[in-house]
Amino acid sequence: MHFRRLKLSGFKSFVEPAELRIEPGLTGVVGPNGCGKSNLLEAIRWVMGESSAKSLRGGGMEDVIFAGTASRPPRAFAEVVLSAGTAAGEDLEVVRRIERGAGSAYRVNGRDVRAKDVALIFADAATGAHSPALVSQGRIAAVINAKPTERRAMLEEAAGIAGLHVRRKDAETR
Ligand code: ATP
Ligand code: MG
Secondary structure (H helix, E strand, O other): OOEEEEEEEOOEEEOOEEEEEEOOOOOOOOOEEEEEHHHHHHHHHHHHOOOOHHHHHHOOOHEEEOOOOOOOOOEEEEEEEEEEOOOOOOOEEEEEEEEOOOEEEEEOEEEEOOOOOOHHHHHHHOOOOOOOOOOOHHHHHHHHHHHHHHHHHHHHHHHHHHHHHHHHHHHHOO
């Protein structure tokens, strides 16, 4: 899977709609401290289905919505759109939107889907929200200090079998 484009609106410090094209090859994000580099990476994880607010440096999931500054009012919602090309050559557009008091909603290629469906798409592409392919600040230390059970989950994701667990859980609750 190849990420082509990221659109953000009201997500953390990206209060005005912003669009980034992701070209093939290596992409670097540079800028002064606090300019929003980590927020960009978090936007990618968020639209891919991240369910832990804490791992996005927030107390609750609504903390991803622009909180306002002295000169700008807070936003009522945050939206991130990730456009990608799949390994099979298909176009994929995933949208996640959160509104205050209303939780998250997802769309894939224009259709309303469940968080679970989005998780499966990326688990199958072996680039899930917690995939070792996305290494955030402090994550290396976290891997080294992880308990064996936590490290096992990371290895399972790296081995590409995380999607099977999602399906097993789903089957067990039916
Ligand atoms: P560093 O180089 O220090 O790692 P960075 O470029 O990664 O910095 P980020 O951590 O992405 O910077 O951005 C931090 C900024 O985002 C802070 O100014 C913070 O106030 C702002 N921010 C985070 N969440 C929100 C929010 N919900 N609303 C408004 N601003 C936010
Ligand atoms: Mg950072």
